[in-house]
Amino acid sequence: MHAPDSAPLSDPPVSLRHFRPFWWFWLTRVLLTSGFQVMSVAIGWQVYALTGSAFDLGIVGLLQFVPRILLVLVVGTVADRFHRQRIVALSMTVQAASAALLAMGALHWGFSTTRELIFAIAVVIGICRAFDMPTMQALLPSVVPPTLLAPAIAAAASANEAATILAPAAGGFLYALGAEFTYALVMTMFLLGAALVVRVPARRHISSGKAMTLEALMAGVHFIRSRRDILGAMSLDLFAVLLGGATALLPVYAGEILHTGPWGLGLLRSAPAVGALAMSAWLMRHPIQHRVGRIMFIAVAVFGLATIVFGLSSWFPLSLAALVVLGASDMISVVIRSTLVQLETPDEMRGRVSAVNSLFIGASNQLGEFESGMTAHWLGTVPAVVLGGVGTLAVAGLWMRWFPSLARRDRLIQD
Structure with a gap:
């Protein structure tokens, strides 16, 4: 893999290491992601224990994703x-109440x-996630100066990845002691996060001031186009x-191709x-500046x-x-894309653009798992994954041809 052409930012006005408002944001992001990860583990175990149905597990995931589609323009x-901090605080408080x-x-x-209660809670979580994810994305550029946005996005992404590695294991351990312990931990995480996010100092957010008309709702889509x-x-x-995306097929690889069992599946997922x-740790210290x-x-x-x-x-x-x-490699793409989107979007539009971006991310991950499963069913596991990798290479080639200005772009901040 080619090393990114990167160097520390020249004479930044403030060091991210000493930038206290960002770390309040970072801790909120850790608690938000950790709470969701632990709750997902607990809900998954509990619904399977109640029903013994893998189909019900899929329903839980679907119920969490559908609100993101239905509410993308509204959120x-x-x-x-x-006030963006208050939106996140309210969302985390509702999730704490659900836990x-x-x-x-x-x-x-x-x-x-009951099964029905868990399904109802899954819908509530889906609604909350539909609000808190794009709102947190839109909030970050108001917390750090533009020159520190790229390393800040990398640092914020590190919060997600650390939570993804550690939180599910903690949730599984506590669930073995009792579901109530897991949900108590989730409730504590969300309440702490809600208390922290309202303390995040941010530059004053200028409201778009427009009524919630169809034109205002669609403005984010028109801006992206x-x-x-x-x-x-x-x-x-x-x-x-x-x-x-091959993650949906990791259980098949662990059991039938690599012959490792559950411990191997855990390592593959991590x-x-x-x-x-x-x-993300590398990009925090060496933000990409050219090409x-x-x-x-x-x-x-x-x-x-x-x-x-x-x-x-x-x-x-x-x-x-x-x-x-x-x-x-995915993290490099995520940081460049996220920084580019945030820097190119006016503050009064960031919520709507972040909502569409959040939908794109959710669709790629969850529909990608569905696509991998269906292709594996038709063609076999190995051909499905290899074909997916070839498809990614083809997409990269086509997009370089269809979006030449993006391929030629030198800096995140255009002169």
Whole structure:
């Protein structure tokens, strides 16, 4: 993989290491992601224990994703009209209340947890996630100066990856002691996060001031369509991950191809996050300053190649290494795309643009898992993964041709 052309920012006005407002934001992001990860583990275990149905597990995921589609236009407008810290705080408080309700059900305090209750909570979580994810994205540029946005996005991404690695294990351990302990931890995380986010100092948010008309709701979509570089970066990630996502098939690889069992599956699931976390730490210290378009396309191509290597490998260490490289290359693309989108978007539009971007990310991940499963059913597991990697390479080539200004872009901040 080609090393990014990077160097420390020259004479930044303030060091991220000493930039206290950002670390309040970072801690909130850790608590938000950790709470969601732990709650997902607990809900998954509990619904499977209640019903024994893998189909019900899929329903839980679907119920969490559907609100993001239905509310994509509304949440962006809300994030552009109202106090963003308060929106996140309210979302986390509602999720804390949901965790408290499930803890009470686990303890049989007046009622017991049922399949229907878990489904209802999944919808509530989906609604909250639809609001808090794009709002947090829109808030970050108001917390740090533009010169520190790229390393700040890398640092914020490291919060997600660290939570993805550690939180599910903590949730599984506590669940073994009792579901009520897991939900109590989730409730505590969300309440702490809600208390922290309202303390995040940010530059004054200028509301769009427009009524919630259809025109205002669609403004984010129209803005993305009018900015070729933003449209190219967001759609590149959507189709590359949609085709190249192999995570849904990791249980098949662990059991039938690599013959490792559950412990191997745990390592395989963690490997992309380990690569992403390491790369985010590198990018915090060495933000990419030049040839950003070329580097992003190289990163997507490396993602596709790593997918192919993983698909063909039957040697566990090589498979792990391929997934680490996959996660690292994806992080490069994520940081460049996210920074580009935030810098190119006016503050009064960031909520609506972030909402559409959040939908793209969710669609690529979750629809990618569906696509991988269906292709594996039709063609077999290995051909499905390899074909997905080839598809990612094809997307990178086509997008370089269709979005030449993005491929030629030198700096994140245009002169």
